[in-house]
Amino acid sequence: MDTATHDVVVIGAGPVGENIADRVVQGGLSAAIVERELVGGECSYWACMPTKALLRSEAVLRAARRVPGAREAVTGNLDVAAVLRRRDSFASDWRDDGQVSWLAQAGIPLYRGQGRIAADRVVEVTGEDGVRTSLTARHAVVVATGSGALVPDVEGLPAARPWTSREAVAANEVPGRLAIIGGGVVASEMATAFASLGASVTLLARDGVLPLAEPFVGELVIESLQDAAVSVRLGAEAGSVKRADDGTVHITLTDGEQVEADELLVAVGRTPNTGDIGLDRVGLAPGAWLTVDDTLRVVGDDGAPIGDGWLYAAGDVNRRVLLTHQGKYQARAVGDVIVARAKGEAVDDGEWGRHVATADKRAVPQVIFTEPEIASVGLTAASAEAAGLRIRVVDYDLGALAGSALHAEGYRGDARMVVDEDRSVIVGFTLAGPDVAELLHAATIAVVGEVPLDRLWHAVPAFPTVSEVWLRLLEAYGR
Numbered sequence: 086m087d088t089a090t091h092d093v094v095v096i097g098a099g100p101v102g103e104n105i106a107d108r109v110v111q112g113g114l115s116a117a118i119v120e121r122e123l124v125g126g127e128c129s130y131w132a133c134m135p136t137k138a139l140l141r142s143e144a145v146l147r148a149a150r151r152v153p154g155a156r157e158a159v160t161g162n163l164d165v166a167a168v169l170r171r172r173d174s175f176a177s178d179w180r181d182d183g184q185v186s187w188l189a190q191a192g193i194p195l196y197r198g199q200g201r202i203a204a205d206r207v208v209e210v211t212g213e214d215g216v217r218t219s220l221t222a223r224h225a226v227v228v229a230t231g232s233g234a235l236v237p238d239v240e241g242l243p244a245a246r247p248w249t250s251r252e253a254v255a256a257n258e259v260p261g262r263l264a265i266i267g268g269g270v271v272a273s274e275m276a277t278a279f280a281s282l283g284a285s286v287t288l289l290a291r292d293g294v295l296p297l298a299e300p301f302v303g304e305l306v307i308e309s310l311q312d313a314a315v316s317v318r319l320g321a322e323a324g325s326v327k328r329a330d331d332g333t334v335h336i337t338l339t340d341g342e343q344v345e346a347d348e349l350l351v352a353v354g355r356t357p358n359t360g361d362i363g364l365d366r367v368g369l370a371p372g373a374w375l376t377v378d379d380t381l382r383v384v385g386d387d388g389a390p391i392g393d394g395w396l397y398a399a400g401d402v403n404r405r406v407l408l409t410h411q412g413k414y415q416a417r418a419v420g421d422v423i424v425a426r427a428k429g430e431a432v433d434d435g436e437w438g439r440h441v442a443t444a445d446k447r448a449v450p451q452v453i454f455t456e457p458e459i460a461s462v463g464l465t466a467a468s469a470e471a472a473g474l475r476i477r478v479v480d481y482d483l484g485a486l487a488g489s490a491l492h493a494e495g496y497r498g499d500a501r502m503v504v505d506e507d508r509s510v511i512v513g514f515t516l517a518g519p520d521v522a523e524l525l526h527a528a529t530i531a532v533v534g535e536v537p538l539d540r541l542w543h544a545v546p547a548f549p550t551v552s553e554v555w556l557r558l559l560e561a562y563g564r
């Protein structure tokens with residue numbers, strides 16, 4: 086067996102693994118990375134990038150149709166083949182040459198194959214040809230193996246060959262009828278995309294649509310899905326599934342009703358890619374999410390770091406936040422803390438310190454690219470109350486702004502600011518409306534910066550923009 090030694094070995098070259106290795110190398114240590122599929126991970130080929138490419142063309146068309154003058158210039162419908170071609174190009178045609186070259190120029194050796202922890206600080210890589218390589222890490226091993234689609238335990242489901250997000254995102258043909266199990270982010274975005282591409286979509290949303298967001302979010306998204314002829318079945322639960330010989334999928338709901346479709350997408354959450362990475366070698370259960378401390382070191386059931394603290398986990402696999410940008414934020418923290426510990430430097434692990442991912446707990450930004458777009462950061466009113474905060478909620482109708490009226494005829498949307506009354510700072514902010522994605526970062530800065538409301542009065546939004554909602558919310562709150 087070939088052997089090699091590096092300061093740090095990262096298992097998984099998704100967005101998080103790549104950033105960890107880069108950070109470590111920037112800090113003056115050496116790092117190697119192990120990847121069993123495509124360098125770039127889920128985000129590049131089957132998630133963030135291709136999904137947003139599927140959604141973007143219709144969003145542009147919709148925006149043009151909302152503005153007289155532009156509306157008249159829209160003389161045709163969505164060109165589905167062109168949308169799929171653009172999606173292919175944003176998925177780099179499912180080739181990772183570009184990212185492999187990036188690793189090479191960043192000085193990060195790539196080992197292709199399945200990585201497994203074989204012993205303390207040792208990762209064994211098994212290539213597709215069965216050839217094994219043993220990698221020893223002088224300082225740390227980082228698990229960044231991400232997550233895969235969860236297929237729920239519904240009778241007949243695996244045999245019915247359902248789509249997961251991967252098959253939906255990479256589809257070359259649009260099914261005539263698409264049923265979707267789930268009502269979360271993937272289900273809502275894919276219902277929006279496939280309806281726009283011409284599928285007749287049925288959404289089986291057992292627990293509601295985007296149930297973890299502020300309540301007005303689900304209401305607006307449901308309304309717009311229904312406008313797009315999506316059949317939204319709230320409370321509907323699949324009891325059993327069967328694919329007939331002619332390919333039709335028959336879904337029997339728990340109330341006995343039947344739903345038929347040409348394809349069935351399962352979008353009910355994720356499962357960690359830890360089933361076969363050697364967790365048993367370090368006393369952890371294969372297939373489990375990895376629990377980490379605030380510096381992203383993997384901890385056991387007793388809360389203590391594994392071994393002497395050589396094992397770290399970042400990104401989806403630690404279940405803190407399943408988002409690319411937040412995983413990359415963890416990557417910067419974990420890369421820097423490994424370097425600091427290796428060099429014997431002080432570890433800055435206090436709240437908002439350089440070596441911790443404090444924002445994971447209360448300042449996570451997310452954009453959901455449905456119609457309307459949903460942009461949120463921090464706590465919802467419900468989660469702030471559950472956290473025991475004394476809050477005040479301020480809502481504002483986004484459509485009532487001069488900027489919104491100019492942006493689009495009939496602009497509809499809502500904004501909510503959640504204020505921690507004891508500290509007079511914003512702890513949560515949600516916007517739902519056309520093109521609100523780019524408004525989000527101001528809210529993220531206000532939440533992370535814990536900017537007092539008194540000071541926010543001096544942050545004047547330009548007229549006439551949708552950002553004037555900031556002023557309206559402050560006025561509604563009172564000075």
Ligand SMILES: Cc1cc2nc3c(=O)[nH]c(=O)nc-3n(C[C@H](O)[C@H](O)[C@H](O)COP(=O)(O)OP(=O)(O)OC[C@H]3O[C@@H](n4cnc5c(N)ncnc54)[C@H](O)[C@@H]3O)c2cc1C
Nearest residue numbers: 097099101121126127132133200230231400401407408409
């Ligand atoms: C449909 C969909 C759309 C999404 N859209 C967005 C979005 O718009 N914005 C956003 O922020 N997030 C989005 N996400 C979430 C985002 O994709 C993930 O949070 C992100 O990919 C996590 O990055 P990661 O590096 O932790 O894991 P991954 O991207 O899953 O990468 C892990 C890598 O590790 C490799 N690997 C796993 N096990 C091993 C092993 N044993 N040995 C070697 N290699 C291994 C895998 O092959 C993979 O390449 C979306 C997710 C889905 C499913």
Ligand SMILES: NC(=O)c1ccc[n+]([C@@H]2O[C@H](COP(=O)([O-])OP(=O)(O)OC[C@H]3O[C@@H](n4cnc5c(N)ncnc54)[C@H](O)[C@@H]3O)[C@@H](O)[C@H]2O)c1
Nearest residue numbers: 237267268269270271272291292352353354407452453454
């Ligand atoms: N734009 C974005 O930021 C974006 C886009 C897509 C995905 N993602 C991320 O990817 C992750 C996965 O997304 P997801 O939509 O698969 O998960 P999710 O957790 O967002 O939603 C899953 C939904 O399925 C429901 N559900 C669970 N079990 C069910 C069952 N047996 N039957 C019916 N419904 C069931 C849940 O109540 C939940 O609403 C999320 O964490 C999300 O943040 C992000």
